[in-house]
Amino acid sequence: MSAMExxxxxVHPTARFWDRIAERYAKKPVADEAAYQKKLQIxxxxxxxxxxxxxxxxxxxxxxxxxxxFVKHILATDISANMIxxxxxxxxxxNVTNVDFRRGGFDELEAADSRYDVVLGLxxxxxxxxxxxxxxxxxxxxxxxxxxxxSTPCIGDSxxxxxxIGPIGRxxxxxxxxxxxxxxxxxxxxxxxxxxxxxxxxPGKRKGVFIVARKPA
Ligand SMILES: C[S@@+](CC[C@H](N)C(=O)[O-])C[C@H]1O[C@@H](n2cnc3c(N)ncnc32)[C@H](O)[C@@H]1O
Numbered sequence: 595m596s597a598m599e600x601x602x603x604x605v606h607p608t609a610r611f612w613d614r615i616a617e618r619y620a621k622k623p624v625a626d627e628a629a630y631q632k633k634l635q636i637x638x639x640x641x642x643x644x645x646x647x648x649x650x651x652x653x654x655x656x657x658x659x660x661x662x663x664f665v666k667h668i669l670a671t672d673i674s675a676n677m678i679x680x681x682x683x684x685x686x687x688x689n690v691t692n693v694d695f696r697r698g699g700f701d702e703l704e705a706a707d708s709r710y711d712v713v714l715g716l717x718x719x720x721x722x723x724x725x726x727x728x729x730x731x732x733x734x735x736x737x738x739x740x741x742x743x744x745s746t747p748c749i750g751d752s753x754x755x756x757x758x759i760g761p762i763g764r765x766x767x768x769x770x771x772x773x774x775x776x777x778x779x780x781x782x783x784x785x786x787x788x789x790x791x792x793x794x795x796x797p798g799k800r801k802g803v804f805i806v807a808r809k810p811a
Pocket of ligand 1: 608651652673
């Protein structure tokens with residue numbers, strides 16, 4: 595069954611939103627190329643050729659495919675079948691063989707504890723119903739000493755009014771599920787789960803915060 599046929603069946607409401615915009619999302623240029631390149635480089639400095647990496651909310655797979663040559667294997671997952679279909683197309687076109695794309699919500703992902711060296715969650719934590727649950731799961735899936743690399747719009751700091759218009763936009767199908775929290779809230783969640791924050795960078799006031807957090811060895 596193709597991803598498009600799966601999409602026609604009953605799908606998670608969140609997946610429906612992202613399925614609908616997947617082709618447009620794939621064509622959209624990166625908003626801040628310099629910041630994106632810097633985040634790629636910082637992330638790459640953590641990679642070793644024998645590493646197992648997980649990315650959740652991978653979208654159309656661009657970041658996983660760029661990182662692929664620097665690690666052993668990447669499992670990249672996303673709730674949207676259409677995003678995954680585009681990602682697989684790109685992997686095939688680029689002859690990338692060490693990235694497996696898999697459709698599924700992060701809460702559904704089954705993996706052994708301490709399985710991964712690095713977990714990537716880029717522009718995704720604000721889209722999850724329960725970020726604390728997700729962060730705890732990341733902590734559990736990481737090896738001791740492993741790192742969680744995240745980039746997260748914390749709109750509670752600059753656009754807290756989204757708390758009110760977000761749910762309306764969602765009912766109208768214009769917005770996905772969107773959680774409003776601050777950088778401080780996010781750091782509190784990470785530290786509460788047992789992470790140590792190793793690197794923090796916010797390219798601008800209204801830009802997502804890039805955090806590398808380590809699970810102590
Ligand atoms: C803003 S996009 C970010 C995509 C990619 N990480 C990037 O940085 O370009 C958010 C992605 O998260 C996915 N997503 C949303 N909720 C999810 C969930 N609960 N589990 C897994 N993926 C989810 C969406 O389908 C979408 O592809």
